[in-house]
Amino acid sequence: MESVKILIIEDEKDIVELVAYNLKKENFIVDYSYNGEEGLNKIRSNKYDLIILDIMLPGIGGFELCKKLKEDPKTAHLPIIILTAKTLEADKILGLELGADDYITKPFSPRELIARIKAVLRRTKPISPNTEKIIQIGNLKINKDKYLVTLKDKPIELSATEFKILLYLAENKGRVYTREQLIEAIWGSDVYINPRTIDVHIKRLRAQIEKDPSKPKYIKTKRGIGYYIPDNIK
Structure with missing residues (x-):
């Protein structure tokens, strides 16, 4: 999936390095941010194909950031995968209700994360037939x-x-x-x-x-x- 650009918004450096390493092995282009506010600014000034989002972030939290992105027509269709240590069912439901496309809990398997990313990208790929339908x-x-x-x-x-x-x-x-x-x-x-x-x-x-x-x-x-x-x- 060459040329696909993914932004990781995560405050744990070790997690960022682990995820980035595995994404790059799959030929994804990777960017990252360690807090929600910086992540939001990057999204507004760059073009990404998918966001990997932690919930417990400094500044703007993950749930709030997800809500902001889904309420903005310019970013509403941007796929979001929540990657978090919060395992309660109520948190998972909230993340999905706010518009996240998938919810993965830590600890996680890098191979499963890659599979989930590819699945989300497949189902969110725009449809472009020759004639309007x-x-x-x-x-x-x-x-x-x-x-x-x-x-x-x-x-x-x-x-x-x-x-x-x-x-x-x-x-x-x-x-x-x-x-x-x-x-x-x-x-x-x-x-x-x-x-x-x-x-x-x-x-x-x-x-x-x-x-x-x-x-x-x-x-x-x-x-x-x-x-x-x-x-x-x-």
Whole structure:
């Protein structure tokens, strides 16, 4: 994956050196920052393909930084992998709800980290077909060329993973998918993803596109099975 540039935001020098060493062996271009504020400034002044982000950082913390990046239209689609010593399920859910594409806990395997990075890059790679393709479901439009979702012609900011999930369900309207099937379709079979991750992303999607997330029109739940988009929405 030559020419892919990754920024590591981590305050432990040993971790930065370990991660950077393994990334460079895979031909990634590596930059790093030891605190959140410097990392944010680097992101705003440089172009990166992926961010590896610690949570417990001096200055701006990792959760706050993730939130800032996902709320800014200029950086909302930038893939983020959280790499942290915080192992509580509540922290993992918060990281995913804030828009992180993956969450890895320390201690970690460098080989697994590389596999996760490659999986995230595959699923967040922009789609660039020869002709513009738009899927319209009711007032919801999905532009596959521009990676853009609009609701009543108003842009909706989604993370790359959320876009992939929405697009997959939209392209297969009427079919119910289990969490495991969605994981296989979006992440592939080379990494382990907790099925709860799908629920977190669906919750975020509904918060963005549904008038009443408790009574969804677009992304419905088939109790005990999974999720689907009805094929009769007008």
